[in-house]
Amino acid sequence: SDRYDTFQEVLQDADPFNFMLTKVRGIPDKFNNKLAVNIKDILAVSMGNLVESAQFNYMHDIPWLMQQYPPEHRSKPLLIVHGEDRQGKISLHEAAHNFPNVTLCQAKLDMLYGTHHSKMMLLIYTNGLRVVIHTANLVEQDWDQKTQGVWISPLFPKLEEGELSLDGITADSVTHFKRDLVEYLSMYKSISLMRWKKHILQHDFTSARVFLIASIPGRHTNDAKSKWGHMKVRKILSKQGPDSAMVRNWSAIGQFSSVGSLGADQTKYLCGEWLQSMLSSRGVSTQYASRDVSTKTLKLIFPTIDNVRTSLEGYKAGASIPYNIQNARRQEYFHTFLHKWKASNRGRSRASPHLKSYSLLSPDSKKAAWFMVTSANMSKAAWGMLEKNSSQLMIRSYEIGVLFLPHLFDENCKQFSVSEEEKSESYLHFPLPWDVPLEPYTKTVSSVVFSLKNKI
Numbered sequence: 001s002d003r004y005d006t007f008q009e010v011l012q013d014a015d016p017f018n019f020m021l022t023k024v025r026g027i028p029d030k031f032n033n034k035l036a037v038n039i040k041d042i043l044a045v046s047m048g049n050l051v052e053s054a055q056f057n058y059m060h061d062i063p064w065l066m067q068q069y070p071p072e073h074r075s076k077p078l079l080i081v082h083g084e085d086r087q088g089k090i091s092l093h094e095a096a097h098n099f100p101n102v103t104l105c106q107a108k109l110d111m112l113y114g115t116h117h118s119k120m121m122l123l124i125y126t127n128g129l130r131v132v133i134h135t136a137n138l139v140e141q142d143w144d145q146k147t148q149g150v151w152i153s154p155l156f157p158k159l160e161e162g163e164l165s166l167d168g169i170t171a172d173s174v175t176h177f178k179r180d181l182v183e184y185l186s187m188y189k190s191i192s193l194m195r196w197k198k199h200i201l202q203h204d205f206t207s208a209r210v211f212l213i214a215s216i217p218g219r220h221t222n223d224a225k226s227k228w229g230h231m232k233v234r235k236i237l238s239k240q241g242p243d244s245a246m247v248r249n250w251s252a253i254g255q256f257s258s259v260g261s262l263g264a265d266q267t268k269y270l271c272g273e274w275l276q277s278m279l280s281s282r283g284v285s286t287q288y289a290s291r292d293v294s295t296k297t298l299k300l301i302f303p304t305i306d307n308v309r310t311s312l313e314g315y316k317a318g319a320s321i322p323y324n325i326q327n328a329r330r331q332e333y334f335h336t337f338l339h340k341w342k343a344s345n346r347g348r349s350r351a352s353p354h355l356k357s358y359s360l361l362s363p364d365s366k367k368a369a370w371f372m373v374t375s376a377n378m379s380k381a382a383w384g385m386l387e388k389n390s391s392q393l394m395i396r397s398y399e400i401g402v403l404f405l406p407h408l409f410d411e412n413c414k415q416f417s418v419s420e421e422e423k424s425e426s427y428l429h430f431p432l433p434w435d436v437p438l439e440p441y442t443k444t445v446s447s448v449v450f451s452l453k454n455k456i
């Protein structure tokens with residue numbers, strides 16, 4: 001049925017992926033009743049009796065955020081993890097001043113131009129802990145009429161005293177989600193997050209079936225090189241990804257709301273480095289000589305001017321789609337990979353996309369070998385860039401996302417069915433946020449969104 005009375009039923013229906021989109025004001029109810037969530041649903045009392053929470057994000061409107069918690073939870077301890085400094089930090093402290101339960105943690109940004117882009121909620125209840133990884137800023141307009149992605153973890157039960165181990169990580173899942181989340185939090189080197197690390201350690205994460213894909217600012221070498229950014233994706237896909245033979249002519253899909261400077265020549269970063277990671281697979285993977293990567297191997301989804309102009313928000317949606325003309329002029333090749341934003345299956349063709357999602361799609365657009373939702377845009381800052389003869393991975397920003405692989409949900413399953421027509425029984429059906437097959441841009445470059453003045 002498409003009608004659910006409580007969010008608990010909506011959450012049950014979202015099993016086993018628990019990948020949902022935010023509710024959108026102004027679209028037919030049926031697209032908001034299933035696989036859709038708003039921030040008040042996530043923070044509702046029905047999700048658990050909250051003890052304390054942490055909100056990692058780029059933008060926090062603290063008075064608005066406090067209103068999203070139910071009254072019973074508004075005085076519970078809340079840690080805001082941000083990347084502001086100077087005036088931004090002062091404004092945040094002033095806004096927090098009126099809420100004695102709110103404390104702030106400033107993530108260190110040692111790399112120039114880096115941002116604290118990660119969007120995650122850690123929620124401790126009296127009966128367990130939940131992780132929510134998503135793509136929306138904690139400001140009203142990000143939860144109103146945009147397409148945003150949300151992964152809601154299962155409830156992770158608290159471990160009994162005896163089950164605790166003092167050194168290693170106990171009660172982790174086969175995807176090592178707990179180990180990776182603990183390591184991510186450790187990299188902040190923050191006292192307030194040491195407490196949250198302990199909370200994570202005290203809970204049973206065995207039911208986590210996604211991989212954590214995160215980015216930490218810095219120059220990562222040796223083993224650390226594959227712990228973050230696109231090199232983490234490369235490591236997981238080469239060990240647990242699809243068989244090379246199966247995905248030989250499948251296409252990597254990138255969908256994002258912002259684009260960085262990717263270099264003047266596609267064979268260097270976009271197709272030479274980043275795409276190699278996204279096309280990684282198990283077994284003898286034909287190393288794509290980056291020159292013969294054609295537009296069929298890589299398809300990018302980015303809103304056109306028309307998408308923005310006709311969106312529910314109108315032109316102001318462009319404020320969240322910063323793509324400056326200098327970058328665009330320097331990378332004309334980028335536009336040859338672009339496809340329009342269309343999401344009619346989810347009723348969101350006019351809900352401007354702010355989520356970031358990546359996938360590997362079969363030539364007939366009916367199957368996917370994996371799917372990822374993350375805060376990471378199409379930029380070197382987010383995914384990292386190999387330096388010094390690929391001996392180190394340089395990342396500027398904090399990012400966080402989750403990767404879904406079919407066999408983690410059904411060991412006999414090597415592919416997700418993604419076609420809305422053929423919901424075959426033999427495959428797991430994964431609910432994509434955008435329509436397939438994808439629709440390429442028309443020839444004119446002018447369809448690329450240039451929102452000069454609206455830089456974030």
Ligand SMILES: O=C(O)CCC(=O)Nc1ccc(C(=O)O)c(C(=O)O)c1
Pocket residue numbers: 058059115117137257258259260261320321322354375377379381456
């Ligand atoms: O950095 C670049 O390459 C270009 C500038 C840029 O992209 N900035 C930015 C900042 C915050 C957010 C956010 O909403 O958290 C987003 C987003 O997610 O679109 C993008």
